[in-house]
Amino acid sequence: MKAMAPTRPPTEQEKFGRHRPLTDLDAHEINRIEELSYDLKIHEVMASNVITTSPDVPVSRVLELMRVNRISGAPVVEDEKLIGIISLEDIVRALQNDELTAPVRKYMTPSLVTVKTFECVVEAIKTFSEKRLGRLPVVDENRQLKGIITKGDITRGILHAVQRDYKEEEVRRYRASHLFEDIISDRTTLVLRYNIKAGDFTHGGNASSHIKRALLRLGADAQLARRCGIAAYEAEMNLIIHTTNGGILKLEVEPHRITLSTTDDGPGIADIEKVLQPGYSTATDNVREMGFGAGMGLVNIQRCVDKMELDSAPGKGTKLIMRITVPSESLNSKKGSS
Amino acid sequence: MNLQTIIDKLQLNVLTQASDFSSVTPNGGYTADLLSCVMAGAKNGTIWVTLQAHMNIVAVAAMLDVAAVIITENAKPDPATIAKANEQGIILLSTPKASYEICGKLWELNLR
Numbered sequence: 437m438k439a440m441a442p443t444r445p446p447t448e449q450e451k452f453g454r455h456r457p458l459t460d461l462d463a464h465e466i467n468r469i470e471e472l473s474y475d476l477k478i479h480e481v482m483a484s485n486v487i488t489t490s491p492d493v494p495v496s497r498v499l500e501l502m503r504v505n506r507i508s509g510a511p512v513v514e515d516e517k518l519i520g521i522i523s524l525e526d527i528v529r530a531l532q533n534d535e536l537t538a539p540v541r542k543y544m545t546p547s548l549v550t551v552k553t554f555e556c557v558v559e560a561i562k563t564f565s566e567k568r569l570g571r572l573p574v575v576d577e578n579r580q581l582k583g584i585i586t587k588g589d590i591t592r593g594i595l596h597a598v599q600r601d602y603k604e605e606e607v608r609r610y611r612a613s614h615l616f617e618d619i620i621s622d623r624t625t626l627v628l629r630y631n632i633k634a635g636d637f638t639h640g641g642n643a644s645s646h647i648k649r650a651l652l653r654l655g656a657d658a659q660l661a662r663r664c665g666i667a668a669y670e671a672e673m674n675l676i677i678h679t680t681n682g683g684i685l686k687l688e689v690e691p692h693r694i695t696l697s698t699t700d701d702g703p704g705i706a707d708i709e710k711v712l713q714p715g716y717s718t719a720t721d722n723v724r725e726m727g728f729g730a731g732m733g734l735v736n737i738q739r740c741v742d743k744m745e746l747d748s749a750p751g752k753g754t755k756l757i758m759r760i761t762v763p764s765e766s767l768n769s770k771k772g773s774s
Numbered sequence: 775m776n777l778q779t780i781i782d783k784l785q786l787n788v789l790t791q792a793s794d795f796s797s798v799t800p801n802g803g804y805t806a807d808l809l810s811c812v813m814a815g816a817k818n819g820t821i822w823v824t825l826q827a828h829m830n831i832v833a834v835a836a837m838l839d840v841a842a843v844i845i846t847e848n849a850k851p852d853p854a855t856i857a858k859a860n861e862q863g864i865i866l867l868s869t870p871k872a873s874y875e876i877c878g879k880l881w882e883l884n885l886r
Contacts, residue, residue: 470793640830641836662838670810673809727808727828728808728810733810
């Protein structure tokens with residue numbers, strides 16, 4: 437008889453196996469986990485109540501200790517200093533020699549690989565993969581035993597931290613997305629201003645990436661945040677490339693509408709019709725070498741926004757206004773979808 | 775086709791920090807050196823092939839959420855650019871080959 441077809445839709449895992457398509461959020465998470473292995477310190481993830489043994493007790497005592505506590509190894513401590521570790525393997529050697537009554541000192545593994553409390557978790561990860569060990573004793577700067585760490589502890593620690601992170605971002609998004617509901621007025625507008633310096637290519641794109649993130653936190657969907665991000669980027673780069681003294685990039689968010697604008701005090705545009713033509717650019721050669729000056733900036737902006745107004749006069753300056761109508765439910769939705 | 779396979783088959787150098795590239799699955803490719811064209815043309819999750827290597831490629835890559843940037847003809851981003859890419863989670867790869875050849879190889883690998 438044929439097996440019944442499953443009625444539920446397949447899970448992502450079943451559909452794609454290990455290689456399901458990576459979303460923006462996943463990419464962010466993966467990176468965050470790497471970051472966490474540098475951020476998290478060993479003392480934050482290690483187990484600190486360690487069962488230890490003295491070097492002078494018989495091996496049989498350790499065997500009993502392991503049985504009762506269901507552990508497979510114990511650090512050996514003398515005068516509060518770590519001097520070795522005894523594992524099941526060591527005990528098997530003692531058994532083979534029929535020497536369960538011998539002191540632990542004789543069968544323990546004395547030269548020890550340890551990690552330090554204040555080191556990053558990534559150090560423990562490296563040590564684990566190099567030495568193929570199951571557990572590492574953790575000592576402080578005076579070689580006093582402070583804890584023990586296993587791969588499981590690291591996984592748990594990182595998961596906790598990711599969960600904490602995730603909650604924080606959720607809370608931020610939740611708070612931001614409720615801004616317009618919680619503050620009551622006849623017309624609420626959130627205004628963000630960014631000062632853009634002329635010629636500052638090093639920071640080019642920073643303001644627009646902040647704008648994109650702010651919109652996501654406010655509950656904008658990915659599509660809307662991307663459109664605004666691209667328009668903001670082109671406008672930001674125009675201030676960097678073309679202005680004499682830089683200018684201001686401004687984002688105004690209202691529940692139904694987003695307005696991006698730039699203002700600068702010169703040099704101004706001589707022929708507005710020309711700058712709106714695709715491919716027309718006044719960028720210098722060295723700016724073009726960096727890949728700017730395609731003459732596509734304003735064209736891109738027009739494609740991304742619903743309405744663009746450009747007002748300029750040579751010697752005065754330029755004002756560029758970009759308006760985007762927020763599709764209903766995109767911004768300020770309770771889900772804060774991304 | 776995951777990014778690790780692409781890195782291996784095209785013998786690309788990884789300029790940014792190592793991560794699990796086999797879990798990154800690009801969904802297409804795009805090539806241009808004019809950043810505004812990239813802004814207009816590159817979809818998110820694609821591989822962007824360019825010979826630009828300066829700081830601003832990171833901003834563009836981050837804005838578009840591209841899967842990775844392949845910098846061709848041995849153009850070398852400066853350490854600040856690599857640091858910024860790491861900070862923003864952008865994968866930078868490099869190759870001595872020209873963009874034309876890299877795109878051809880990606881096409882052969884069925885990244886279409």
